[in-house]
Amino acid sequence: MRPHPDHLSALVIHSAIRIHQHLGPGLLESSYRVLLEEMLLREGLRVARELPVDLAFDGIVVPHAYRVDLLVERQLVVEIKHAERPHPVHRQQLLTYLRLLDLPHGLLLNFGLGTMKEGIARVSNPRTSAARGERMN
Template identity: 40%
Template structure:
């Protein structure tokens, strides 16, 4: 089963991210890739929101907020990086964001290498 059959939304995000990576290459700041990915997703008619805030709760009290880089179709959190390599802490960060948001799927995209690096996470 290919990715498109299993999860067409994450496949669409990844296709857009690869297009951004192919067009821009590596070496820009994260904000540049965020704006380019927003544009590419819009061109593909994929609903996306930028810098979406989610409340963090602890024992029935709101203790803070976190801001997701992108939320696609109100279903997928996308965290962007422009680093030499993804680390376990990047995956942990995305998993925490999924727990806080109540969403089930996250993508961590790293534009900091010559070839786009990505991880798909699910709760």
């Protein structure tokens, strides 16, 4: 049985908050990515780290054009940042990943702020198959 996206989001957020509370904002993005992946694996979730994503347009394919930080249970994209201020391009980057993967939800986690709560953004993709009324296999 697939976990509900809200449940997945809650697990990811809880884990991110725990990491941030104990280690603070001073680590590299790659450290947060590995720590978060390991915590989610301990929860029994399937997690792909640095998943290559192809870009396709008008019959042209650019293999491995992007890398998604984490893909949880093949349904939730997690993009990890470490920035002193949120930047609109980070949200757009996550939305691009959601569109390329045809997934509805993602989390943008910025570990560079004073509290993790300030650094959490949920991003939704209005262009998913489900939103268009198509059946997903």
